[in-house]
């Protein structure tokens with residue numbers, strides 16, 4: 001993804017409105033409220049914060065001690081345009097970033113897919129080292145290879161995960177999984193169909209590989225709102241669901 005200025009520009013423009021980001025950001029906020037109640041001065045690091053949508057969302061909800069790191073100059077420039085406290089750093093060198101600072105919360109959403117095991121295990125160990133004893137790690141990741149498609153190509157994602165992969169990664173690093181759920185179950189058939197259709201177009205040569213674009217685009221407003229409400233309803237009824245294109249996990253020491 002790093003280097004795809006067009007994808008960062010879309011993320012920056014749409015992450016405040018697009019149903020998928022709204023659900024994810026609200027979910028993170030719900031975890032924070034569950035763990036920390038009304039406390040707003042918890043120290044939070046967003047590792048691989050992209051263009052800063054989550055940090056801005058949390059800032060608007062009164063959280064005051066936020067930091068972000070990203071390894072893309074485009075992403076950091078967009079964060080700076082929003083006046084967010086974000087630094088440019090490759091997460092492979094996280095040990096060099098304010099080594100003595102620890103956090104109540106570390107968020108690492110949709111970043112693990114850019115790391116192979118050789119780099120991911122040290123990254124997770126670094127994240128765990130930075131968590132305070134009562135701290136929590138929140139991590140959303142793309143799930144199930146069956147959803148692999150044009151979106152993954154466009155954003156350069158190397159892998160998808162199932163819960164067992166995350167358990168094998170987080171538990172040896174000293175964390176316990178507190179909650180884990182795939183999402184969205186109800187939208188899975190639609191997303192699967194879309195990915196199959198996109199792949200079919202590529203195979204038929206109707207689209208070139210270089211034209212692959214992510215799923216970050218704005219549908220008509222009514223559809224965006226409908227998708228948002230479906231996922232909200234699903235999450236209100238079910239605490240966890242067994243299938244979906246994303247896996248949302250919270251873990252603590």
Ligand SMILES: C[S@@+](CC[C@H](N)C(=O)[O-])C[C@H]1O[C@@H](n2cnc3c(N)ncnc32)[C@H](O)[C@@H]1O
Nearest residue numbers: 048049050070071072075090091109110111114
């Ligand atoms: C799919 S985006 C997710 C952004 C954000 N967490 C969100 O949920 O919207 C992945 C982000 O990870 C960043 N990233 C990927 N590899 C990285 C690395 N080695 N060091 C720092 N950031 C990295 C990318 O620049 C990108 O902003």
